Amino acid sequence: xxxxxxxxxxxxxxxxxxxxxxxxxxxxxxxxxxxxxxxxxxxxxxxxxxxxxxxxxxxxxxxxxxxxxxxxxxxxxxxxxxxxxxxxxxxxxxxxxxxxxxxxxxxxxxxxxxxxxxxxxxxxxxxxxxxxxxxxxxxxxxxxxxxxxxxxxxxxxxxxxxxxxxxxxxxxxxxxxxxxxxxxxxxxxxxxxxxxxxxxxxxxxxxxxxxxxxxxxxxxxxxxxxxxxxxxxxxxxxxxxxxxxxxxxxxxxxxxxxxxxxxxxxxxxxxxxxxxxxxxxxxxxxxxxxxxxxxxxxxxxxxxxxxxxxxxxxxxxxxxxxxx
Numbered sequence: 001x002x003x004x005x006x007x008x009x010x011x012x013x014x015x016x017x018x019x020x021x022x023x024x025x026x027x028x029x030x031x032x033x034x035x036x037x038x039x040x041x042x043x044x045x046x047x048x049x050x051x052x053x054x055x056x057x058x059x060x061x062x063x064x065x066x067x068x069x070x071x072x073x074x075x076x077x078x079x080x081x082x083x084x085x086x087x088x089x090x091x092x093x094x095x096x097x098x099x100x101x102x103x104x105x106x107x108x109x110x111x112x113x114x115x116x117x118x119x120x121x122x123x124x125x126x127x128x129x130x131x132x133x134x135x136x137x138x139x140x141x142x143x144x145x146x147x148x149x150x151x152x153x154x155x156x157x158x159x160x161x162x163x164x165x166x167x168x169x170x171x172x173x174x175x176x177x178x179x180x181x182x183x184x185x186x187x188x189x190x191x192x193x194x195x196x197x198x199x200x201x202x203x204x205x206x207x208x209x210x211x212x213x214x215x216x217x218x219x220x221x222x223x224x225x226x227x228x229x230x231x232x233x234x235x236x237x238x239x240x241x242x243x244x245x246x247x248x249x250x251x252x253x254x255x256x257x258x259x260x261x262x263x264x265x266x267x268x269x270x271x272x273x274x275x276x277x278x279x280x281x282x283x284x285x286x287x288x289x290x291x292x293x294x295x296x297x298x299x300x301x302x303x304x305x306x307x308x309x310x311x312x313x314x315x316x317x318x319x320x321x322x323x324x
Contacts, residue, residue, distance in 0.1 A: 003027055012048060018055040023078075028065035136165045145174040155195070207233070214255035215277060232279045264302075 001020055009017075029045040051072045057077045064082065070090045077135040080100040088108040097117045107127045115135045123143040144156040155175025162182045169189040173196060181201045192212045200220035207227045228236070235256045240249075247267045256275040262282045271291045278296055284304040292312045 006049075007047070010052070015052040017057060018053050019057065020054065021058045022060045023060040025059070025062045027059075027062055027067055055240070124156055126154070126156075129155055130159045131160045132158075132162070134158070134161050134163045134166050137163070137167070139166060139168045140170050142171045142173075144176060145172060155197075161189055203228075214275075215257045217257055 001022065003022075003025060006017065006020070006022070018143050026046065029047055035321045042057045045066065047067045050068055050072060052069075054069070054077055055073055055075045057074065059082055060078045060080050062079070063085075064080045064087050065085045066087070067084075068088045069092050071088070072092045074089070074094050074097055074137050076096045076098075077094070078098045078099045079102050081102060082099075083103045083105075085105045086107070086250050087104075089112045090108050091111045092113070094109075094112050094114045094117055095107065097114070099117060099119045099122050101121045101153075102119070102123075104122060104124045104127050104199065106125065109132050110128050110130045111132060112129075113133045114129075114137055115133050116137065117134070118138045119142050120138050121141045122139075123145075125145065127144075155177055157177045157181045158181045159177055160181065161178075163178075163186050164182050164184045165186065167187045168182070168191045169187050170191065171188075172192040174192070175195040175197070176193065177197045178201045179197055180309050181198075182199075183201050183206050184204045186203070186206045188206060188208045188211045189209075190210045193216055194212060194214045195217045196213070198221050199217050200222075202222040203226045204222055204224040205226065207279055208226055208229075210229075211232075213232050213235075216232075218232075218239050221236060221241070223233070223236060231252050234251065235253065235258065238253075239258060239259055242262045243266050245265045248263075248271060249267050250270045250272075252272045253276045254272045256276050258281060259277055260280040261278075263286045264282045265285045266283075267287045268283075268291050269287050269289045271288070273288075273291055273293045273296045275295045276297070278301055279299045280301065281298075282302045283306045284302045285306065287307045288311045289309040290308050290311060291308075294312055295315050
């Protein structure tokens with residue numbers, strides 16, 4: 001079946017397209033438009049296939065643009081090696097669906113059921129998974145990175161998503177937003193999670209062995225039987241419980257997000273604070289003797305009576321420090 005026939009049958013009221021084969025198809029509508037100056041350009045139009053049955057449909061190696069599958073049954077469908085641009089799967093059933101090595105750009109997965117779906121080696125840009133069910137999903141070796149050319153540069157949104165038992169091993173997730181997500185038993189082994197927002201997420205029983213967590217936000221994160229390195233467990237403790245009057249001599253907080261933490265009267269002598277984000281931190285009366293603050297971010301910090309004897313304060317940043 002080709003696209004023209006599919007749209008004709010859908011327009012006539014048909015909604016059952018189970019096991020349809022549209023592999024290696026170019027699924028988009030375009031038309032040539034003339035402007036007032038008689039200049040022409042190509043305009044792409046939306047394709048609506050909502051509330052339909054596409055169980056076990058084959059879209060392998062297809063190119064889909066502006067296609068809407070909202071509230072659609074796509075269980076066990078095959079989108080492997082496809083390019084999905086501005087495609088909507090909002091509130092759809094995508095259980096056991098295969099997206100292996102697919103390229104997803106501006107895709108809407110909000111409130112979709114993706115349990116047991118396969119995203120192994122897939123790549124994502126600006127995809128929304130808010131409130132989606134992603135339990136037992138395979139994200140191994142996936143790339144969920146931001147578009148460096150976009151102004152806001154926001155990462156993938158997993159806010160309130162169910163990611164219990166999801167496998168993110170060896171994945172690269174840049175600026176991922178996991179706010180209030182269920183990450184119980186999730187596998188982040190050897191994953192890159194730079195700038196991840198994990199605020200108020202549940203990481204009980206999750207495995208973060210060898211995960212790269214530079215500038216991850218651990219505020220309000222639930223930790224229970226979580227496999228996490230000593231360094232990042234300490235960061236979690238500091239951002240959630242504070243560090244006032246603590247002996248933190250020699251601690252490694254390099255690349256850590258400790259924004260707004262109260263370190264007043266703490267012993268940070270010999271600490272590694274290289275490239276740490278200490279914005280709005282309270283370091284009053286703290287002992288930073290011999291500490292390494294190379295490239296640390298120290299905007300709007302309280303440094304009243306702070307000791308800096310033999311501390312390393314070199315920086316490649318144009319403006320390193322502002323003091324209260």
